Amino acid sequence: MIIAEAYERIKNILEEMGVKEIPPFRVEIAPEGFGELATNAAFLVSRELKRPPRELGEVIAKKLAEDPLFDKCEVAGPGFVNLWISWDCYANVLKKIIEEDANYGKHVSKGERVQFEFASVNPTGPITVGHGRQAVIGDVLANLFEWYGYEVQREMYINDAGRQIDLLAYSLWVRYNEVLGVEGLEIPEDGYKGEYLIDLAKKLVGEVGDSYREVWNEDAKAFFRDYALHAMLSSMRSTLRSIGVEFDNYFSESSLIEDGTVREVLEILSEKGYLYEKDGAIWFKVSEFIDESDKVLVRSDGSPTYFLTDIAYHLNKFRRGFSRVFDIWGSDHHGHEPRMRAAMKALGIPDGFFNVVFHQYVTLKKGGEVVKMSTRRGEFVTLDELVEAVGVDAVRYFFSMIDANTHLNFDIDLAMKKSEENPVYYVQYSHARIRSIFRKASEKGFSFEPGRGLEKLGNEKERALALQLSIFPRVLEEAANAFATNKLTGYLETLASKFHSFYTENLVLDPENPEVSHGRLNLCRATEVVMKNAFKLLGVSAPERM
């Protein structure tokens, strides 16, 4: 908020100085000892104005010093302009934060509808820790975009059409027969061997008895398919719900085949001349768009590939009127992106509509050793297990605090045994502390009055905290633009640190100084508001007590 205002003032000055094209200069919190805000504007206009940065910085600083927004402005180093903000300005921001309360940080509507699609994993086994990372990243990014002014839909794509589901059905049928004591059947090499299917098979025997014992016909196939799919989906959904991830819509892959979208895609591409037949299959001329080999859309047995249904899926998304869609994909799918872009181009869907946010995988460590995960072999640590061990807050915070594009090393022993070392506790503690101050306040006879006493504040710690609070909207913008949930957790940690530091040096409730006390209560309330809002975006609880 303050940064935005400072930005405007500087922009005006640059225009007065004769700059025709305003460069992308920055206004940010200055390093320790260089004022409160700093800008690099002088460097960026130096070339156009043909004068050294230091000299231009002096001009800018001099003009800014006349502005009541600032107490002091100086040029430093090779041309940075350092700014000190007036306490009046801070006080106004704090009042605004308290007034806007649960809405502080929200940007005005951009009038755009976008979609985030994530956690679209194969419904062939329990959700793993790796899937959990994707779900949390997608959910938090969706929250961030909502606050940044977009209308957001959260969607999960259900891969219910492919060969994997058939394999799952057959694997379950084998387990079912095993439970009934039938010997000699085996789950295929590429089938699903996890224990969860044994549990499911037992349940199934309880429900249908031995009606499908050693019977594997079309009827049995359909039954086991539906049963397995239904069971897997409902378990996935309940796991995701347990970490606060809910979807606005579930979209079935097979519906695209049933409603003709898949066939329509083939017709469009065929009319445009992008298809050809070879070896009994139908191929898409990927090579006409990018430097990659052509890909099969329809197999020689007539079934559509995943690539084809995915193209149809995105054509469907486009027709639903989103201005942009964001798919969250694991890094193992990165090879799929260029092909999809080629397909979007072939269908005439505008550039920029289709976007992918990639995340790297999670490496689990247990007992100092890397745990290999494989759904098919049935070796994995499930998200349920992790949540039970460390709690929802820690899980969500931990997955949010690391850049999606960074490999995440998750030490299970550490998370289970020493969960109190998780940064989430540090941040939550500052919130609990503030709540405690308010409880104490009523005991001491203070009642909170918005705005009262703020003009009495202005020491170093109070200013540092106020400055941090003022940049919250900017942080949301940066986090959304960079698809970086970790910018939000990083911000919270800095905010908590500024608060603890303020708290240590300043007595909030001091009967000897009622006006100052009221002012500090306002500062505490503003901090509480920002923390609550940030926690909400992360899906982490804001505890009253710990």
Add this chain to the structure above:
RNA sequence: GUGCCUGUAGCUCAAUGGAUAGAGCGCUGGACUCCGGAUCCAGAGGUUGCGGGUUCGACUCCCGCCAGGCACGCCA
């Protein structure tokens, strides 16, 4: 072999081409008879994988290596 991601303090990770590369954990030493010590303050700890290049300025951009991960299917 080709493409993508990663490589930063002992460990886990930050740092839109900007000032002295920062946090947490761990380590060392301190802190008010007072609002929550799950806190605060200070300190030690770095050739940003290696070598070149671009410019006022490079962890960041370009080129070449090295190491790890992932992908290169009529799997999804």
